[in-house]
Amino acid sequence: MADFSITPKTRLKRKPDRGHYDRATVYQIIDQALICHVGFVVGTQPFVIPTLHARQGDRLLLHGSPGSRLIQHIQAGHPISVSIALLDGFVLAKTVLNHSMNYRSVVLFGAGQAVTGYEEKLAALECLTEHLAPGRWQQARQPDGKDLNSTAVVAMDIIEASAKIRTGEPKDDPDFQGLDVWAGVVPIITSLGKPEPAAYCLRSTPFPDLMKYIRG
Amino acid sequence: MADFSITPKTRLKRKPDRGHYDRATVYQIIDQALICHVGFVVGTQPFVIPTLHARQGDRLLLHGSPGSRLIQHIQAGHPISVSIALLDGFVLAKTVLNHSMNYRSVVLFGAGQAVTGYEEKLAALECLTEHLAPGRWQQARQPDGKDLNSTAVVAMDIIEASAKIRTGEPKDDPDFQGLDVWAGVVPIITSLGKPEPAAYCLRSTPFPDLMKYIRG
Numbered sequence: 359m360a361d362f363s364i365t366p367k368t369r370l371k372r373k374p375d376r377g378h379y380d381r382a383t384v385y386q387i388i389d390q391a392l393i394c395h396v397g398f399v400v401g402t403q404p405f406v407i408p409t410l411h412a413r414q415g416d417r418l419l420l421h422g423s424p425g426s427r428l429i430q431h432i433q434a435g436h437p438i439s440v441s442i443a444l445l446d447g448f449v450l451a452k453t454v455l456n457h458s459m460n461y462r463s464v465v466l467f468g469a470g471q472a473v474t475g476y477e478e479k480l481a482a483l484e485c486l487t488e489h490l491a492p493g494r495w496q497q498a499r500q501p502d503g504k505d506l507n508s509t510a511v512v513a514m515d516i517i518e519a520s521a522k523i524r525t526g527e528p529k530d531d532p533d534f535q536g537l538d539v540w541a542g543v544v545p546i547i548t549s550l551g552k553p554e555p556a557a558y559c560l561r562s563t564p565f566p567d568l569m570k571y572i573r574g
Numbered sequence: 575m576a577d578f579s580i581t582p583k584t585r586l587k588r589k590p591d592r593g594h595y596d597r598a599t600v601y602q603i604i605d606q607a608l609i610c611h612v613g614f615v616v617g618t619q620p621f622v623i624p625t626l627h628a629r630q631g632d633r634l635l636l637h638g639s640p641g642s643r644l645i646q647h648i649q650a651g652h653p654i655s656v657s658i659a660l661l662d663g664f665v666l667a668k669t670v671l672n673h674s675m676n677y678r679s680v681v682l683f684g685a686g687q688a689v690t691g692y693e694e695k696l697a698a699l700e701c702l703t704e705h706l707a708p709g710r711w712q713q714a715r716q717p718d719g720k721d722l723n724s725t726a727v728v729a730m731d732i733i734e735a736s737a738k739i740r741t742g743e744p745k746d747d748p749d750f751q752g753l754d755v756w757a758g759v760v761p762i763i764t765s766l767g768k769p770e771p772a773a774y775c776l777r778s779t780p781f782p783d784l785m786k787y788i789r790g
Contacts, residue, residue: 408679459609459626499755547766559756
């Protein structure tokens, strides 16, 4: 897989050692995140909206109501920016201003288009469903033609992309490493609670596999 | 506390029952989130950047390098949009297209300005530090005048704001509630892992209180 080209928009000016432009790193972060934040502009006004996403090969899929501002804006081909962030830990230093987070983030720039063909749209919805809850596409009731009309899907080719990652311990100035304050990393763990069946769910098979979201 | 006015930008067109405009609800979500995603526009290009934040009364604080694109843009007074999202659970339905997430999100619109006065900037950095790790401002080494110059702080008055919240079980069409597929909510839990002291951290007192981030 070819690396992404570094562009004026994706080049890290500060802490360039945290930048990653290889496709595997970028895709791994996209795939592990449940949601992204999509930025778009109306007039001169920026909007940012959190939404579910999925990666289908080299493109990012989003979906929503055909009437949603975000979907309509993307369908019109306007430029968007997509931000994804996974928080891995608190970085606590002996000096206040050296506190940080360990994280993995991705930023994408591009423009999307509507996914309209029946087979292509069905495949995109399968991809979005499987991203959220692997196995569900086969387990649950799949959409029919009428359902498809009530949901809009858009796709953006992943061309301009970068990742930014911080790992490891805090960086304190040697002068202050001897201070009597705890310094280190406190990992953030994501896990799943006890499933709560819906009132109308009398039987409980099959249950989806959400293990990929467990982190830390 | 007065509710936020509903504006064309914050009014929920779809699923208006998920909208909340009371200050307590909006502030609770801001305070429980570790990071926000800030959207801004350069020319016609949208950017979205994840960053730490803190609420200081009725304003939102951000900080960063004085040379960062985000900070410079906010200092120049351009409009920004801030998005915050907390994921609370997977909502699994018997029909694929009824799958969802339980979440609490906030969107803010406004413009920021630099926080430059010595005392005001110090108080802002204390607020940002205490948001990240309560107790650290007193525990760790506080910034001196030189440190203050190496960090920029910006503030945005929280005037145009709304929250969007989904809770509870999936909504399946009665026709399909009898399908033999598990439906319900799987809570997402955030917790902390075993602290990993830095190599230069020979002693371990005092340790910060991060319990407020444990959710689910």
